[in-house]
Amino acid sequence: MDPVVLSVVGGGAADVETHNAEARHRFGRLYFAVGMHHNNDIASLLNWLDAQQDEMLRLVRRWAQINSGSHNLAGLAQLIADVQGEFESLGGQITLIDLPPAQSIDSAGNVVHQPLGQAIRIVKRPDAPRRVLLNIHLDTVYGPEHPFQQVQRLDDRTLRGPGVADAKGGLVVMLFALRALEQSNLAPQPGWEILLNPDEEIGSPGSGPLLTATAGRHRIALCFEPSLPDGSLVGARKGSGNFTLVVRGRAAHAGRDFHLGRSAIVAVAEFITRLHALSRQLPEGVTINCGRIEGGGAVNVVPDLAIGRFNVRVTEPAQVPVVERSLRELANELNRRDGIRAELHGGMHAPPKTLDPRSLALLEMIRDCGRELNLDLKWQPSGGASDGNRLAAAGLAVVDTMGPRGGSLHSDGEFLLIDTLAERAKLTLLTLVQLARSDAFDLLW
Ligand SMILES: [Zn+2]
Incomplete structure (x- = not known):
């Protein structure tokens, strides 16, 4: 780049002439010339x-x-x-x-x-x-x-x-x-x-x-x-926020006692599909991404733990409480089910x-x-x-x-x-x- 010679002059400095006027940009009362x-x-x-x-x-x-x-x-x-x-x-x-x-939630659902x-x-x-x-x-x-x-x-x-x-x-x-x-x-x-x-x-x-x-x-x-x-x-x-949903159900033998089990994986899966459906009704620019799910173990056991991790993006401050309320309501819905306990952690760490x-x-x-x-x-x-x-x-x-x-x-x-x-x-x-x-x-x- 060519070296430019710059001056910073105080407001009212009439000694700065008008040559190079086209290249001069005013900043309030002061400008570079x-x-x-x-x-x-x-x-x-x-x-x-x-x-x-x-x-x-x-x-x-x-x-x-x-x-x-x-x-x-x-x-x-x-x-x-x-x-x-x-x-x-x-x-x-x-x-x-x-x-x-x-603070974070580990794969066992603990803080x-x-x-x-x-x-x-x-x-x-x-x-x-x-x-x-x-x-x-x-x-x-x-x-x-x-x-x-x-x-x-x-x-x-x-x-x-x-x-x-x-x-x-x-x-x-x-x-x-x-x-x-x-x-x-x-x-x-x-x-x-x-x-x-x-x-x-x-x-x-x-x-x-x-x-x-x-x-x-x-x-x-x-x-x-x-x-x-x-x-x-x-x-x-x-704006961006991270949320973690921890769902605990009831373990049971998948053959002998399947009906006694309460699957945490099914609950998290339903939460995700409901959230996905709901997010289509949210204002334009709001997105909710489930980036990770964890849970379960042996396939002959009804899983008693599942974790979903979500990232939320919003464009307007007013969207933050709307999204937070939706997530909480869906989690509360899970809590009304027999044998299922859901906890929602996290929040919007960066406002829009x-x-x-x-x-x-x-x-x-x-x-x-x-x-x-x-x-x-x-x-x-x-x-x-x-x-x-x-x-x-x-x-x-x-x-x-x-x-x-x-x-x-x-x-x-x-x-x-x-x-x-x-x-x-x-x-x-x-x-x-x-x-x-x-x-x-x-x-x-
Ligand atoms: Zn960076």
Whole structure:
């Protein structure tokens, strides 16, 4: 990319002339002006970020080679130590935070508690008038037992590996954008708080309350999930919830006493078919997927235990109670049967993220920053949920795809487009600078 010379000028700065007017975009009372020459600070920071491309790639490779599956506590601890070492250069105050264990239902239908890794908080300039919450997760969907472990350069542009895009690339983008910011003498500088959590890929069961509490100190959040392969950002996101139905019946000999048995498998099967029928009457965009069933044993025994595991997606907050009520009613129906006991566990861990006016204003501001980098940024909705859902539900303006471009996430084809590391670090830098200076953004603040 051609180096662009950028200036950030205060409102009413009449000394900025009208040449290059076409390339100039107003941000309230402040704007970047392409081609201006009287302030090279930002231009030199952007050049510095371009020069960090190899260093950024090196760090993505190193972090992707540390297995940090959500349940791999040793790997997460190793990653946290390495990440902490790199982020120390920013000069913020670092705190490691223990999380409560995640609650889940095992194959015997019992509630079990699984320990989680730690979260990292880093705070800089907490008293600055303009502060931004920066968040991304440390974990990946690939545990140590997963066959996909290798990081591999596919070609000049592409790195394939577990977590290279989701979200270790985003972690590197965040780090380098802040390194550029912190080495600058731009003023005013925004305050920032980083929250890195170890359990996003399993629905943030331990860090969810921490995210919500942290959100209470902020108005704006940037999350570093990967942007889409074509560079688009994500606007609205569906909400997501996981539910587990545990049904206990009565065991009996399938030959001698079949009539005395009460089949838990039949009950779960009926629950699923009823739910499937019902979901066709739910509002458009609401889906309920039974992803796993467990139960039974020897085929000559009427099974006394069966478990169904469900994922629910919704598009509007008002759909959440409708879906929850439907699930509960169907479970209650099973409980009215002779010899059958049903328990429903779980809930909506990620509320739907609608594109409210403040988040839209933030997206538009980031798009305008992108124009200064010759990026034509668009956004589109996604069915996938992220921690951005939770932060938006807490009232923040959120853009959650500030990470590099990548795709085939959660599969053994996961890839990162390498040259977008610098691209998105520059975009993040411009966004932070703009947020710190834009006192005209009443809507955002
Ligand atoms: Zn992710």
